[in-house]
Structures are given as C-alpha cells and as structure tokens.
Amino acid sequence: MELEPLAARIREHGTAGQAVRPVGGGTKLGWGGAGREGAADLTTESLNEILEHNVGDFTAVLGAGVRIADAQARFAAEGQMLALDPPLGEADGATVGGMIATGDSGPLRHRYGGVRDLVVGMTVILSDGTIAKSGGKVIKNVAGYDLAKLFAGSYGTLGLIASVSVRLHPLPGRNATAIATSEDPAKLAAAAASLAALPLEADCLDVCWDGDRGHLLVRFGAAAAQHQAESVVERMRELGLGDARAEAEDDEIWNRERALQRSRDGIVLKVSGRPTDLPAVVEAARAQRGTVVSRAALGLSWMALPADADVAAVRDALQPRPVVVLDGGTKVEDAWPAPPPGTLAVMARLKERFDPARIFRPGAYVGGI
Amino acid sequence: MDGPVTDAAPEGPARVEGAPRGAPARDLTGLVEALRRIVGERWVYTSEHELRTYESDGLLQYHVIPAAAVLPGSAEEVQAVVKACADAGVAWVARGAGSGLSGGALPIEDGVLIVVARMKRVLDIDLANQRICVEPGVTNANVSAAVGPGFFYPPDPSSQIVCSIGGNVAENSGGAHCFKYGFTTNYVTGLEVVLPDGEMVQIGGMELDHPGYDLLGAFVGSEGTLGVATKVWLRVVPSPEAVKTLVAFFDTTRHAGEAVSQIVQAGVVPGAIEMMDEKAIEASEQMANAGYPVGRGAALLVELDGAERECEARFEEVVGICEACGSDDVRVARDETERALFWKTRKAAFPAMGRISPNYFVQDGVIPRTKLPEVLERIEALGKEYGMIVANVFHAGDGNLHPLVCYDGRNEGEAERAEELSGKILDACLDAGGSITGEHGVGVDKKKHMPKMFGEPDLDAFQRLRCAFDPAGLANPGKVMPTPRLCGEVPGPYRQHPLEAAGLAERF
Numbered sequence: 001m002e003l004e005p006l007a008a009r010i011r012e013h014g015t016a017g018q019a020v021r022p023v024g025g026g027t028k029l030g031w032g033g034a035g036r037e038g039a040a041d042l043t044t045e046s047l048n049e050i051l052e053h054n055v056g057d058f059t060a061v062l063g064a065g066v067r068i069a070d071a072q073a074r075f076a077a078e079g080q081m082l083a084l085d086p087p088l089g090e091a092d093g094a095t096v097g098g099m100i101a102t103g104d105s106g107p108l109r110h111r112y113g114g115v116r117d118l119v120v121g122m123t124v125i126l127s128d129g130t131i132a133k134s135g136g137k138v139i140k141n142v143a144g145y146d147l148a149k150l151f152a153g154s155y156g157t158l159g160l161i162a163s164v165s166v167r168l169h170p171l172p173g174r175n176a177t178a179i180a181t182s183e184d185p186a187k188l189a190a191a192a193a194s195l196a197a198l199p200l201e202a203d204c205l206d207v208c209w210d211g212d213r214g215h216l217l218v219r220f221g222a223a224a225a226q227h228q229a230e231s232v233v234e235r236m237r238e239l240g241l242g243d244a245r246a247e248a249e250d251d252e253i254w255n256r257e258r259a260l261q262r263s264r265d266g267i268v269l270k271v272s273g274r275p276t277d278l279p280a281v282v283e284a285a286r287a288q289r290g291t292v293v294s295r296a297a298l299g300l301s302w303m304a305l306p307a308d309a310d311v312a313a314v315r316d317a318l319q320p321r322p323v324v325v326l327d328g329g330t331k332v333e334d335a336w337p338a339p340p341p342g343t344l345a346v347m348a349r350l351k352e353r354f355d356p357a358r359i360f361r362p363g364a365y366v367g368g369i
Numbered sequence: 370m371d372g373p374v375t376d377a378a379p380e381g382p383a384r385v386e387g388a389p390r391g392a393p394a395r396d397l398t399g400l401v402e403a404l405r406r407i408v409g410e411r412w413v414y415t416s417e418h419e420l421r422t423y424e425s426d427g428l429l430q431y432h433v434i435p436a437a438a439v440l441p442g443s444a445e446e447v448q449a450v451v452k453a454c455a456d457a458g459v460a461w462v463a464r465g466a467g468s469g470l471s472g473g474a475l476p477i478e479d480g481v482l483i484v485v486a487r488m489k490r491v492l493d494i495d496l497a498n499q500r501i502c503v504e505p506g507v508t509n510a511n512v513s514a515a516v517g518p519g520f521f522y523p524p525d526p527s528s529q530i531v532c533s534i535g536g537n538v539a540e541n542s543g544g545a546h547c548f549k550y551g552f553t554t555n556y557v558t559g560l561e562v563v564l565p566d567g568e569m570v571q572i573g574g575m576e577l578d579h580p581g582y583d584l585l586g587a588f589v590g591s592e593g594t595l596g597v598a599t600k601v602w603l604r605v606v607p608s609p610e611a612v613k614t615l616v617a618f619f620d621t622t623r624h625a626g627e628a629v630s631q632i633v634q635a636g637v638v639p640g641a642i643e644m645m646d647e648k649a650i651e652a653s654e655q656m657a658n659a660g661y662p663v664g665r666g667a668a669l670l671v672e673l674d675g676a677e678r679e680c681e682a683r684f685e686e687v688v689g690i691c692e693a694c695g696s697d698d699v700r701v702a703r704d705e706t707e708r709a710l711f712w713k714t715r716k717a718a719f720p721a722m723g724r725i726s727p728n729y730f731v732q733d734g735v736i737p738r739t740k741l742p743e744v745l746e747r748i749e750a751l752g753k754e755y756g757m758i759v760a761n762v763f764h765a766g767d768g769n770l771h772p773l774v775c776y777d778g779r780n781e782g783e784a785e786r787a788e789e790l791s792g793k794i795l796d797a798c799l800d801a802g803g804s805i806t807g808e809h810g811v812g813v814d815k816k817k818h819m820p821k822m823f824g825e826p827d828l829d830a831f832q833r834l835r836c837a838f839d840p841a842g843l844a845n846p847g848k849v850m851p852t853p854r855l856c857g858e859v860p861g862p863y864r865q866h867p868l869e870a871a872g873l874a875e876r877f
C-alpha cells in the first residue's frame with residue numbers, strides 16, 4: 001500500500017490551500033455538519049488493504065479504506081473479531097477509516113470500549129505531506145505520544161488517517177440475550193443500573209425506547225452464555241420488568257439496536273450523558289416523537305428524531321450534557337455543542353499545529369475548527 | 370550507544386545533570402519568593418538536604434537537585450505555581466509519589482519541582498455512575514479502597530500502595546491485570562489540568578465522548594510534558610464475582626510460552642497471566658518462601674476472574690492446557706491467603722534481585738506474544754555473550770517483558786556493559802515488531818532509544834502535539850523526545866526562544 005502518491009497529492013492541496021474532505025464509504029457524510037463548501041473529496045479507496053492479520057497475537061493492521069465488513073469476515077475465519085460493531089450504513093459500506101474518524105461504536109462498546117480503546121497504532125498524512133506514525137503493533141505500549149487517540153473522533157480535521165493497528169478479541173462461540181420490557185422509563189433505567197452494578201461480564205447492555213415502551217437487553221457471549229442470560233432473566237422479573245425471556249438466536253435483536261443509531265431522513269443525536277440521565281434522555285426523545293438506544297451502563301445514548309424535530313429543545317432539556325448531531329447534521333444550525341472556551345483554545349492550537357495549511361475540512365468541527 | 374545523545378541526554382548510571390555544564394546558573398530568588406507567597410513558607414524547599422529527597426524518582430541512577438521543590442495543597446495553588454514559573458520563564462517538573470521507573474520525574478537543575486503528594490483528597494464518589502473523582506496525590510490502592518468492596522479500579526502497577534493517580538495519569542500506568550482490563554488511559558474520563566501557561570482547563574468529565582479532540586487520550590501517558598493534572602475522574606467497575614489463581618511450573622520458558630499462546634488462542638482472557646524464568650524463581654523463592662521448586666525453568670501464574678460459572682469452566686480448561694504443554698506441577702490457590710502468597714512471590718521478583726546481585730537494570734520492552742520463544746532465546750544468548758545474568762519476569766499476556774540485567778557497579782565498566790546489554794535487549798524487542806516501553810514510560814532513561822522506534826516525521830508529529838500544549842517548552846523538558854526541540858511559531862515572525870538563547874537547544 002503506497003502512501004507516497006497520496007501524500008504528494010495532499011501536499012499539493014496544502015500548498016494551494018485547497019480544502020479537502022477525507023471520504024471512505026460515504027455512509028456518514030452529513031455527520032457533524034457540512035463544513036465549508038468546495039472541499040474536494042479525498043477518497044481512501046486506494047488504502048483498501050488488510051495489511052496484517054497476526055492471528056496468534058490478536059492484532060491487525062488495516063488500511064483506512066478497508067470495509068469493516070470485509071475485515072470482520074477475515075477475522076471471523078480465524079475465530080476473531082474487531083470488537084467494534086457500529087451500524088455499517090448503506091450496503092454495509094462503512095470503512096475502518098470512517099468509523100475511526102467519527103469514533104463510531106455499537107453495542108459491544110459496553111464490554112470492549114470504543115475506537116480509542118482498541119486502536120493501538122496509526123499512520124496519518126498531514127497537510128504538508130508528512131507521513132507520521134504513532135503507537136505500534138503491540139497491545140501494550142507507552143512509547144511516544146498517543147496520536148491515534150487524538151485522530152480518533154477528529155472527523156478528518158487534523159489530517160488523513162491512512163492505516164491503523166487494532167487489537168482483536170476472540171469471537172464468542174455462543175451468544176444469548178436476556179430481554180425484558182417496561183412502559184416506565186424510570187423502572188427500566190433503575191433495572192439497567194442495578195444490573196450494571198453486578199459483575200455480569202456481559203458483552204452488551206442496552207436500553208431502547210420506541211413509542212410508549214422500552215426494552216432492556218443484556219447479551220452474553222461465552223460458553224455459559226445461555227445460563228448467564230437465564231439468571232439475568234430471573235433478576236429482570238424481580239426488578240418488575242415484563243415479558244422477560246432469554247433468546248439464543250439473538251442476532252436480529254442486536255441488528256435492530258444498531259439500526260436505531262441511524263436515520264436515513266431524520267436526525268440522530270448522540271448524547272454524552274451519565275447512566276442516571278437515562279429517564280431524562282427518554283423523556284426528551286419522547287417529547288420529539290423519537291426513539292432512543294442507550295449503552296445504559298456507559299451513559300451514551302443515540303436519539304433518532306423526525307427531520308423537523310427541535311434539537312435546541314433537546315439540548316435545553318439535557319443541559320449541560322453535550323449533544324452532537326450525527327445524521328441530519330446539515331439540517332441544523334450547529335451540529336456541535338460548544339466546548340468550554342479554554343478547552344476549545346487547546347483544540348484550536350492542535351488544529352493549527354497539525355493542519356497549518358488549514359485544508360482538512362475547515363469549519364466542520366467543534367467551535368468552527 | 371545508539372541514537373543522538375547530547376549533553377542533556379545522559380546515558381548510563383553515571384551522575385547526570387539536568388542541564389549541560391557551563392550553562393549560566395539562574396537567579397531564582399524572585400520566583401522562590403513568589404512560590405512562598407503562594408503555598409506558604411513551609412511548603413517550599415530550597416536547601417540541599419531537603420531537596421535530596423526529591424533528587425531521583427524510582428530510577429535511582431539519575432539524580433538532579435532542583436532549584437526548589439514546592440508542595441501545593443490545592444488546584445488553585447498548583448495553578449498559581451505554574452503561572453509564576455511561566456511568568457519567570459522557568460521550567461518545572463511535576464511529581465507524584467516519585468515511584469516511576471523511567472526518570473520521568475527527574476528534576477531539572479535551575480527548575481522547580483512541583484510535588485502533588487499533599488493533594489490526596491477523594492473529592493467525589495458516585496457509584497450509581499461508576500465514577501470517582503480524586504486529587505492527583507491519592508494513591509492507586511486508595512482508589513480501589515474508596516469504592517470497594519463492590520467496585521474496584523483495575524489498573525494496578527506493582528507500586529500501587531505508594532504510587533499516585535497523578536503519576537499513573539502521566540505514565541499511563543499498567544499493571545498485572547491490564548491484559549484483560551486495560552490501562553490508565555481506558556479509565557480516565559475527565560481531568561482538570563493546569564496548562565504550562567497557567568491556564569486551567571477541564572477536559573472530559575464524568576461522561577464519555579465529550580465532543581472535540583480526545584485531549585484525554587493525548588494527555589494520559591504524556592509523561593508530564595503537557596501540563597499537570599489537578600483533578601482526575603476515573604471509571605471504576607464492579608468487583609468480579611469469582612477469582613481463581615494457579616501457578617504452573619514448566620521445564621522451559623518455551624513450554625510455558627506455548628501454554629500462554631494456547632490459553633489465549635482458546636479465547637480465554639485471564640485477569641492476569643505472568644511468567645518468571647529460572648533465575649527469577651530462584652530469587653523470589655529466597656525472599657517469599659512460597660515453596661517454589663528452585664531449578665525449574667519457568668513458573669506461570671494465571672488468574673481468571675469474572676462470573677462464577679464461566680470462571681470455573683475456563684479454569685479447568687487452563688489447567689488442562691498447562692498440563693498438555695508439559696507442566697507436571699500445577700498448584701491451585703485454595704484460599705485468599707495462598708493467592709496472596711502467589712502474588713507476593715511474583716511481586717518479590719524485583720526486590721529479590723537485590724539479594725543475588727548488587728545492581729540491576731530493569732527493562733520494559735514489549736513484543737508480539739507469539740515472538741516470545743525467539744526473543745527469550747536471543748536474550749539468553751546476549752546474557753552469555755556479555756557474561757551477565759539476565760532474569761526475566763513478564764506480563765506474558767500482553768508480551769511485556771521485564772528483563773533484569775544483573776551487574777556489580779563496583780566493578781569498573783560493568784554498569785556500562787550492563788546498560789549496553791539492556792539496549793540490545795530492546796533492539797531484540799524492536800526487531801520482533803515490539804516497543805521500547807510497555808508501562809514504565811520513556812522519561813530520560815529510554816529517550817535515546819526513541820529514534821530506533823520512530824522516524825523523524827513521527828517525532829515531528831509528537832512535537833506538534835507538545836507545542837500545542839506547551840509552546841514555551843517549560844513542562845518537563847528533556848524527557849520523552851530524544852533531543853531537545855523548540856516550537857516554531859505558527860504562523861508568525863521568528864522569535865528567539867529562551868533555551869535557544871542560553872545555548873541549550875537548537876531549532877528544528
């Protein structure tokens with residue numbers, strides 16, 4: 001995978017001051033708003049190699065343009081997975097680079113952490129054509145600064161993510177999910193909190209809300225998955241939830257959860273909250289006729305709302321929790337909440353240092369960065 | 370020695386200074402007066418006998434007496450101290466408990482040492498949201514104690530009884546349980562930070578994924594070069610339902626390594642998986658008296674934790690794998706006392722080395738786990754070539770090796786040879802696709818090895834990060850980067866940097 005030609009092209013853009021927008025599968029283009037008009041697409045198509053899959057070491061090195069689905073298929077053939085399972089968008093087109101640049105995640109985040117926790121190394125190309133790497137290929141490493149975390153979630157505004165090293169995990173042989181329902185958001189949140197405080201070692205723990213009822217879902221992936229799910233079902237009943245049951249064939253259940261994080265025509269908001277905020281989050285979504293899916297133990301929630309929803313009202317209701325507009329980012333005035341001024345100043349200085357030509361998606365990030 | 374080495378980048382255990390000889394001594398009287406006004410007379414030390422306490426961190430081979438040590442008692446005092454240093458253009462180093470093993474908290478001559486050890490209040494515990502907020506001087510062990518027994522804080526460096534959370538944040542500390550649970554960086558959700566210009570900012574908080582660049586990810590593990598943390602929000606997790614621990618003995622490290630590979634390959638994620646070789650077993654047994662068979666080639670400590678039923682099932686599998694890989698001596702901890710003994714023996718390895726050797730160097734290299742057998746063979750060959758004993762203890766799950774190179778510093782030239790051997794061990798780790806440090810940090814000790822791992826463009830990118838936080842280069846200068854660098858202005862006219870004027874650094 002040759003990086004030089006791409007670096008040369010980026011350097012030319014930098015010299016000319018021509019704004020660029022890194023694009024992978026193009027499944028999340030509206031996220032975080034549009035940025036300045038006239039940015040040229042910088043496609044990662046040429047970075048589509050799975051460079052390494054070190055089976056015995058549970059690591060891999062992936063070009064940014066590799067489709068997540070393709071990488072997962074390769075890992076699955078060896079009984080492994082990259083424990084990041086965000087929705088993959090139209091025709092499963094999402095790429096590794098896009099997922100990392102947006103810090104996107106799915107239900108597995110409950111156990112394995114997010115993009116920032118699973119990327120162990122990164123190679124980036126900066127606006128002056130510099131090709132720089134940080135981290136490495138081993139899962140434990142504190143040599144040098146952790147630039148991979150800085151670029152994860154940077155929405156392509158610091159430079160181009162060219163390739164990443166990731167940690168892999170064993171694919172669970174068997175899954176089972178405990179699921180139960182309630183029409184009372186507070187009861188559901190209390191049940192989720194009570195389960196989250198137990199050492200269950202669940203893979204996923206979600207609460208979702210749609211219309212006038214919600215579900216609590218706890219997924220296990222291990223030899224004893226079915227047994228673990230059944231014992232959680234008992235607890236769910238004790239906690240007053242209805243229709244509690246254990247499902248062994250649970251892939252569809254979780255595909256639905258992931259689908260609730262996206263909206264083709266509406267607006268999706270990501271709320272960085274606390275677990276105890278959950279009833280307020282559900283209430284704010286209901287007021288806008290929306291759905292909620294929440295990683296209940298982590299306090300992260302996604303709201304899918306109609307296109308004409310009042311985003312400002314949601315932000316007011318959840319103040320001071322940060323609310324970012326993902327899908328539909330171009331339909332609202334400001335997709336990003338303002339970080340505290342001191343913090344924003346540091347971010348602006350990082351932008352200046354890493355992208356002195358200011359060509360990487362100018363105006364598309366927090367505080368107009 | 371490898372890599373560019375300047376006067377300011379000392380090598381070996383010889384006495385080193387924070388600045389090259391011949392640099393003009395600075396008069397810091399005005400600054401010291403300002404510091405006294407901020408924290409009070411009794412918390413500013415300037416006399417040599419007081420400062421001796423702070424001349425080294427856990428890596429005793431480096432020692433520098435700073436111009437002053439200041440012990441602020443609050444975040445506001447830290448901010449005022451940093452601001453006073455910034456105004457005076459004086460460099461500073463933050464220090465927690467001083468137990469680090471890379472010289473990361475080594476003071477600067479003519480600089481100020483900011484010791485946060487007095488700041489040890491637990492500020493908030495919110496178990497409903499699985500968070501605790503502490504000041505940086507709180508010890509690692511006290512975090513777990515504060516949230517126990519229902520919850521615990523997983524990163525557990527061996528020094529956890531004394532080491533501070535502030536130091537853990539600076540070094541991105543690991544520990545024996547990080548193969549399963551992750552490192553400090555995976556548990557810090559928020560920081561209050563005093564930037565090198567004296568500005569105080571909050572990054573992150575109790576919530577995950579605050580919008581904007583991941584400043585937490587950049588700050589944790591930055592070895593005190595981006596600022597000083599004055600408040601730390603940490604994620605804590607429910608204590609496991611069950612813990613099962615065993616020690617298995619093997620004829621060779623190769624056999625034990627094979628067992629590690631098979632355990633991990635089988636999809637088991639042990640809480641901890643630690644290996645000791647023959648020399649380490651021998652030394653540890655002398656100290657811990659655990660009844661370990663001296664003379665065996667390798668001991669493997671495996672700890673599983675988690676849900677009771679899963680733990681039981683997996684544990685039998687692990688025992689089976691150890692036996693299949695050639696262990697005829699698998700000892701299962703019957704109770705907490707025996708488990709504690711297994712761990713005591715493992716953790717005795719470092720101090721025990723002091724009994725069989727007057728001096729030793731500890732390395733912290735990392736390799737891909739599958740390269741374990743070949744790297745161990747190379748280390749053994751190097752030991753023979755140099756005629757020195759190298760004992761090995763390591764976190765086998767994540768391939769983090771701690772080779773202990775034994776030497777006698779009283780013998781002319783032996784320390785230098787031991788250090789050379791240590792460097793070659795790191796080369797072996799890098800050749801295998803690994804890293805020069807897994808958890809101890811670069812500090813002053815390993816900065817000369819950085820160019821072996823990173824090229825000039827990589828180091829340049831690191832410097833961009835540093836300059837965004839600390840354009841004046843006052844926070845822990847002389848650490849991490851192999852050679853001192855300055856920050857150019859972006860954009861703007863050229864201005865001479867104070868260090869440049871003093872002839873201490875050149876512009877890159």
